[in-house]
Amino acid sequence: MHILITNDDGPPSDQSSPYVHSLVSTLQSHGHTVSVVLPHTQRSWIGKAHLVGHSIKPTYFRPSPLQVKNGRLCNSGTVSTRPLPEDSTEEEWILVDSTPASCVQIGLFHYFKARGPIDLVVSGPNYGRNSTAVFSLSSGTIGGAMEAAVCGYKSIALSYAFFDRNHDASIISGASELSAKLIQHLYAHWDPATHLYSINVPLVENVGRRKILWTQMLQNAWKSGSCFQVLEVPSEDDDTASDIEAQIRRAEEKLGRKELLGKDGGTESGRETPSGQGHIRYTHKHFKWAPRFKDVYESVEQSEPGNDGWAVAQGYTSVTPLRANFMHVNGFEGEIKLEE
Structure with a gap:
């Protein structure tokens, strides 16, 4: 073949x-x-x-x-x-x-x-x-x-x-x-x-x-809110794709041993309360992709065979x-x- x-x-x-x-x-x-x-x-x-x-x-x-x-x-x-x-x-x-x-x-x-x-x-x-x-x-x-x-x-x-x-x-x-x-x-x-x-x-x-x-x-679905983390202090040097993959694999290794990754936290929509009728104000923010993979592992644990x-x-x-x-x-x- x-x-x-x-x-x-x-x-x-x-x-x-x-x-x-x-x-x-x-x-x-x-x-x-x-x-x-x-x-x-x-x-x-x-x-x-x-x-x-x-x-x-x-x-x-x-x-x-x-x-x-x-x-x-x-x-x-x-x-x-x-x-x-x-x-x-x-x-x-x-x-x-x-x-x-x-x-x-x-x-x-x-x-x-x-x-x-x-x-x-x-x-x-x-x-x-x-x-x-x-x-x-x-x-x-x-x-x-x-x-x-x-x-x-x-x-x-x-x-x-x-x-x-x-x-x-x-x-x-x-x-x-x-x-x-x-x-x-x-x-x-x-x-x-x-x-x-x-x-x-x-x-x-x-x-x-x-x-x-x-x-x-x-x-299954993402249930813990946003897959993005707000950066309070924007980073000048973004992580490369290889850096992100290495972080994901470290997390997957932990979860593979039945450990949960991180803590639940509140999420932000990035949209602020209107300050006047007809006007919407946005706060300038930077974001970093940081999904909570425990959603995936919990969905597996809760699923039928x-x-x-x-x-x-x-x-x-x-x-x-x-x-x-x-x-x-x-x-x-x-x-x-x-x-x-």
Whole structure:
């Protein structure tokens, strides 16, 4: 099978993208041809966006062989502004300064023709879970798979859900081995009504011996108010996307151990009481994205068994069949007549 890989975490990195090289190597060991187009940097929480008006420029990543040091996988490689000669046998991936969805478009239609048609697109493995509606609707990992689906290709969004970021090489390798087998199984038994599958693999010991469950996506919501924090003293230096992702992963690690993040606090709308009829006054404020992820974990704890968030919390692999659209609600037909 010819598989196109993308992600939303960028090129291999021990800090921000520790899983993609493991998956690529495992798929290759299973006999698949693997082509790789990744964002050149962190692009999480961007959904299926494209950077309109942005001229995309590729660079070229040459991964070093995976090594295990002190029980952990070491991800490294070099980046070049020019591709290798056509007769080179060295492995080379393409990096583009855009989004996962754009990576998919570019990979499907502008590269790899000599390798034959692409059979399947796999977006991931994401550094962290993409379960429940709140996470999934903003996921760049799922966005990449959605882009492939609307281009008419079979696609899978793959995420590794961690409970402790100090997992060792054997746990990551086990997750990649399970993922490769599951990817092959889903492709061989593809449901014609399904456009893409969202897979969440928990990073736990012996994951290959644990259950793999069909699940539905848990419908949940932000219930603690605004996802933005008012900055009383505006920061001159904004956090980068990588900084924010690191903060989120630290929070997810704590919540994975059943600890709640932060405290509930009041929220501000940013709108002040009108000072005169017909006049609305606003206080000049700066804001920082700071969602309360305990909403997600509490929704999972309070849900009935069978959804994707519940399955991951039990240490099971979750497989959710999806369609690449915003499905309508049944029961509404005919003409709408407005009241007089």
